Amino acid sequence: xxxxxxxxxxxxxxxxxxxxxxxxxxxxxxxxxxxxxxxxxxxxxxxxxxxxxxxxxxxxxxxxxxxxxxxxxxxxxxxxxxxxxxxxxxxxxxxxxxxxxxxxxxxxxxxxxxxxxxxxxxxxxxxxxxxxxxxxxxxxxxxxxxxxxxxxxxxxxxxxxxxxxxxxxxxxxxxxxxxxxxxxxxxxxxxxxxxxxxxxxxxxxxxxxxxxxxxxxxxxxxxxxxxxxxxxxxxxxxxxxxxxxxxxxxxxxxxxxxxxxxxxxxxxxxxxxxxxxxxxxxxxxxxxxxxxxxxxxxxxxxxxxxxxxxxxxxxxxxxxxxxxxxxxxxxxxxxxxxxxxxxxxxxxxxxxxxxxxxxxxxxxxxxxxxxxxxxxxxxxxxxxxxxxxxxxxxxxxxxxxxxxxxxxxxxxxxxxxxxxxxxxxxxxxxxxxxxxxxxxxxxxxxxxxxxxxxxxxxxxxxxxxxxxxxxxxxxxxxxxxxxxxxxxxxxxxxxxxxxxxxxxxxxxxxxxxxxxxxxxxxxxxxxxxxxxxxxxxxxxxxxxxxxxxxxxxxxxxxxxxxxxxxxxxxxxxxxxxxxxxxxxxxxxxxxxxxxxxxxxxxxxxxxxxxxxxxxxxxxxxxxxxxxxxxxxxxxxxxxxxxxxxxxxxxx
Ligand code: LR7
Ligand code: MN
Numbered sequence: 024x025x026x027x028x029x030x031x032x033x034x035x036x037x038x039x040x041x042x043x044x045x046x047x048x049x050x051x052x053x054x055x056x057x058x059x060x061x062x063x064x065x066x067x068x069x070x071x072x073x074x075x076x077x078x079x080x081x082x083x084x085x086x087x088x089x090x091x092x093x094x095x096x097x098x099x100x101x102x103x104x105x106x107x108x109x110x111x112x113x114x115x116x117x118x119x120x121x122x123x124x125x126x127x128x129x130x131x132x133x134x135x136x137x138x139x140x141x142x143x144x145x146x147x148x149x150x151x152x153x154x155x156x157x158x159x160x161x162x163x164x165x166x167x168x169x170x171x172x173x174x175x176x177x178x179x180x181x182x183x184x185x186x187x188x189x190x191x192x193x194x195x196x197x198x199x200x201x202x203x204x205x206x207x208x209x210x211x212x213x214x215x216x217x218x219x220x221x222x223x224x225x226x227x228x229x230x231x232x233x234x235x236x237x238x239x240x241x242x243x244x245x246x247x248x249x250x251x252x253x254x255x256x257x258x259x260x261x262x263x264x265x266x267x268x269x270x271x272x273x274x275x276x277x278x279x280x281x282x283x284x285x286x287x288x289x290x291x292x293x294x295x296x297x298x299x300x301x302x303x304x305x306x307x308x309x310x311x312x313x314x315x316x317x318x319x320x321x322x323x324x325x326x327x328x329x330x331x332x333x334x335x336x337x338x339x340x341x342x343x344x345x346x347x348x349x350x351x352x353x354x355x356x357x358x359x360x361x362x363x364x365x366x367x368x369x370x371x372x373x374x375x376x377x378x379x380x381x382x383x384x385x386x387x388x389x390x391x392x393x394x395x396x397x398x399x400x401x402x403x404x405x406x407x408x409x410x411x412x413x414x415x416x417x418x419x420x421x422x423x424x425x426x427x428x429x430x431x432x433x434x435x436x437x438x439x440x441x442x443x444x445x446x447x448x449x450x451x452x453x454x455x456x457x458x459x460x461x462x463x464x465x466x467x468x469x470x471x472x473x474x475x476x477x478x479x480x481x482x483x484x485x486x487x488x489x490x491x492x493x494x495x496x497x498x499x500x501x502x503x504x505x506x507x508x509x510x511x512x513x514x515x516x517x518x519x520x521x522x523x524x525x526x527x528x529x530x531x532x533x534x535x536x537x538x539x540x541x542x543x544x545x546x547x548x549x550x551x552x553x554x555x556x557x558x559x560x561x562x563x564x565x566x567x568x569x570x571x572x573x574x575x576x577x578x579x580x581x582x583x584x585x586x587x588x589x590x591x592x593x594x595x596x597x598x599x600x601x602x603x604x605x606x607x608x609x610x611x612x613x614x615x616x617x618x619x620x621x622x623x624x625x626x627x628x629x630x631x632x633x634x635x636x637x638x639x640x641x642x643x644x645x646x647x648x649x650x651x652x653x654x655x656x657x658x659x660x661x662x663x664x665x666x667x668x669x670x671x672x673x674x
Contacts, residue, residue, distance in 0.1 A: 595616075
């Protein structure tokens with residue numbers, strides 16, 4: 024302003040020479056003097072490169088991004104490749120893995136701004152977004168995270184976000200015990216990013232939930248985006264998120280989560296929404312799919328591999344099938360499902376899970392890359408209109424350390440009039456770690472923070488359906504979960520729907536253990552007091568249907584339902600018979616989504632449970648605790664074939 028006034032003053036004085044001088048000064052001042060913060064960001068010690076040389080590199084450079092770092096051609100990990108350590112470098116690697124739960128040594132070898140494959144559907148690559156979109160503050164909370172993954176997260180955000188949309192990156196240090204994340208991080212960020220990256224130090228250990236609130240409270244962008252501190256944002260990740268929020272202020276949106284393996288740090292995408300193609304050089308590649316076969320694809324979500332494949336072959340003898348490929352961690356064999364082709368669900372134990380995109384959801388999409396609704400989210404990666412985020416209550420500030428907040432915000436946004444959506448064109452990689460490099464014991468949760476946090480969400484949002492949570496957690500009944508009044512007030516203030524409404528309208532696929540059933544609860548053989556039981560085995564896999572001494576209704580492992588569809592089932596798995604024969608057939612529990620639904624079960628008046636296709640009966644003759652149930656020839660009133668459900672529905 025001052026320069027403009029001076030110019031005007033001199034103009035009036037007609038002092039030509041001085042006028043020329045000042046004009047030159049103004050031009051120079053404009054280009055070099057002001058800090059056009061978001062137009063030409065200050066990256067000290069690094070040139071803002073727009074040089075043509077980068078065209079040669081394999082990295083696809085978006086010239087609108089905040090900065091364009093030198094590509095690290097030939098460096099380890101480029102193009103999202105995994106890193107092989109030498110024998111020397113691998114010495115005592117176990118100790119590193121035990122402490123960090125990922126391969127820090129491999130990570131340290133990778134450039135902080137490595138290239139990664141663009142995992143988006145082809146359609147996304149040709150989508151143009153309007154220039155005028157809401158700006159974003161990216162909030163990254165961290166506790167005991169390490170230098171290279173954290174900075175790689177930051178660089179991936181800076182390099183792959185259009186600079187006019189990125190308001191700031193806020194790093195919230197939740198009292199880390201790691202030296203390098205102290206002063207050294209301050210100095211580095213100061214020097215390299217100026218005030219585009221701010222570091223907030225939590226005054227006390229907040230836990231990730233409160234830390235996210237703290238970060239968002241300090242954000243200034245239109246939209247707040249949360250990321251974990253070990254992510255890599257992919258090309259074009261931000262535009263579709265803020266675009267969707269511009270269209271719908273009350274949408275909370277999640278990118279598709281790609282995987283970064285914890286051992287080699289390779290970047291991978293679930294291939295599940297892609298079709299195989301070939302190039303004329305006869306190399307294989309993946310493309311966006313034109314057709315998806317969810318049931319088959321879904322074999323990848325769980326180790327239940329065979330059923331969907333066999334089912335399809337039964338339908339079409341001439342089909343050659345491939346399961347969708349997901350990644351199994353190369354360090355600990357942990358299963359890293361990605362969000363693509365899936366939506367978020369939950370177990371009644373209030374743990375998050377992935378389920379295949381329901382057909383109704385697919386059918387409602389105009390294009391396969393349109394955002395689509397999801398009942399729940401994994402928790403870490405999401406974007407929300409900042410003001411809206413707080414209008415609906417932010418996160419519960421009395422939840423401790425880790426867990427539960429993801430289901431809480433999912434239920435809440437749906438019940439209170441907003442929506443939760445996955446955005447296929449936005450992709451962000453995340454290192455899936457098999458453990459946590461920080462202490463999980465909260466003050467009030469006394470070790471079981473997930474349990475207490477989930478209790479809070481069940482008490483506030485789930486109405487009577489909280490009974491299923493307590494069925495899994497009898498031990499928590501009557502335990503203290505703190506004060507939830509302020510959370511209940513949110514529900515009142517926003518006049519939110521009931522949980523029943525949520526189940527009916529948002530998640531009609533969710534099986535409710537005691538609704539639309541003939542009978543439910545413990546299934547007892549009165550003669551022996553043995554009951555049907557899962558033996559606590561992980562029901563994500565196919566497991567035997569077994570028996571165990573009845574626990575009088577206190578064990579969730581003994582809770583079964585006979586549905587109105589005549590499935591004898593658990594929450595997600597159904598009893599089916601494996602094999603053929605007429606004498607004695609073993610019974611297994613397998614994902615209901617893929618079973619042959621001809622395998623109906625009929626409850627006879629005399630207490631027999633008959634497998635309809637084979638006309639054989641559930642029989643425990645000669646069986647003892649932990650044995651697998653068998654089907655045998657039905658014999659009227661045979662004691663080992665009599666069963667009593669704990670409850671029978673009257674309706
Ligand atoms: O006390 C803590 N304080 C923190 O700041 C504990 C953790 N943290 C930080 C931590 O450093 C990290 O940056 O919080 C972030 C998340 O912690 P992680 O990475 O250990 O958690 P996670 O990836 O195992 O957990 C998932 O579930 C959590 C439940 O509370 C959170 O919602 C995480 O954000 C969430 N992560 C994802 O959903 C990533 C994508 C997964 C998929 C698919
Ligand atoms: Mn994480």
